[in-house]
Every structure is written in C-alpha cells, then in structure tokens.
Amino acid sequence: MLGTLNESQIESLLKEQVIGRIACHLQGETYIVPINYVYKDGYIYGHSALGKKIRMMRANPAVCFEVEHIYNVFRWQTVIAKGMFEEITDMEEKQQAMQGIIHRIMPLVSSPEGHPSHGITEKDSDVGTTVELILYRIKLSEMSGRFEQN
Numbered sequence: 001m002l003g004t005l006n007e008s009q010i011e012s013l014l015k016e017q018v019i020g021r022i023a024c025h026l027q028g029e030t031y032i033v034p035i036n037y038v039y040k041d042g043y044i045y046g047h048s049a050l051g052k053k054i055r056m057m058r059a060n061p062a063v064c065f066e067v068e069h070i071y072n073v074f075r076w077q078t079v080i081a082k083g084m085f086e087e088i089t090d091m092e093e094k095q096q097a098m099q100g101i102i103h104r105i106m107p108l109v110s111s112p113e114g115h116p117s118h119g120i121t122e123k124d125s126d127v128g129t130t131v132e133l134i135l136y137r138i139k140l141s142e143m144s145g146r147f148e149q150n
Contacts, residue, residue: 001149013067020037035048044140045100045137061086063138066078081142082141088137
C-alpha cells in the first residue's frame, strides 16, 4: 500500500535520520549530494567545505532536500522538502549548529580521529586545520512525504 505521510510523520522522519540529500540548481545544472544533518524547528542544519554545492547555493539559495528510511523494497518512507539556503555567520549560532550535528553523528562514528572535516576529532585544535567548515541552514517552506508498506 502506498500512502502519504502526515505532518507528524514528516517531522519524525526528519528528526530521526542523519543523512539526507540536497539538490541545488544553477545555470541549467542540477547537482545533488548527500549530507550529514540535524533537523530543528523547521530548519535543516549542515556543514561543508567550500566547493561546488556551496558555490551553487550561494548563487541560487533555492534548494530541495530529501531524506528516507528504507526498511526494504516494499517498506519505506521518504520526505521531500523545498527551502532556502542561509549561510550561518553568527559565531554562537555556528557553534550550536556544529554541536547539534556532532551529537547526531557521534553514535555512528567508531573513533573520532581522522574526521576533522566533520568537526570530530580527539583534540579541538584539529578542527578546521585541514578545511574551513561552512555552517548553513535550510529554511524549509514546503514538505511532503510518502510511504509504502506491505
């Protein structure tokens, strides 16, 4: 049976998952990439080094975000949301966003060494030594969800 997720189910899926995909579009090119994220109060919070995704979102902040939980081929849930990219520049908000992301992904990390690009290291001094982390949020404006269950 196929169905539509209600608002509560959409919120739950966004809060439960840790990996989603951002699609951005610029000058006729669409680009989609997976990200680690945390969802809070209608925003997707993420981080990235400067690259194609950030350059595209800075030029065209309208993005699409997708997340799913696939139990098997005939049992899954997915949410697709539209929103606007906003780069976080306030230092306190950056720290809060990074802490939220780290707390969500730490249970999935077997050891903290070797992950400074995600802000996860044994020593705080290692963060940012290899790449500059850009913190951003996506203000979600439209969300829809679907599911299949047998």
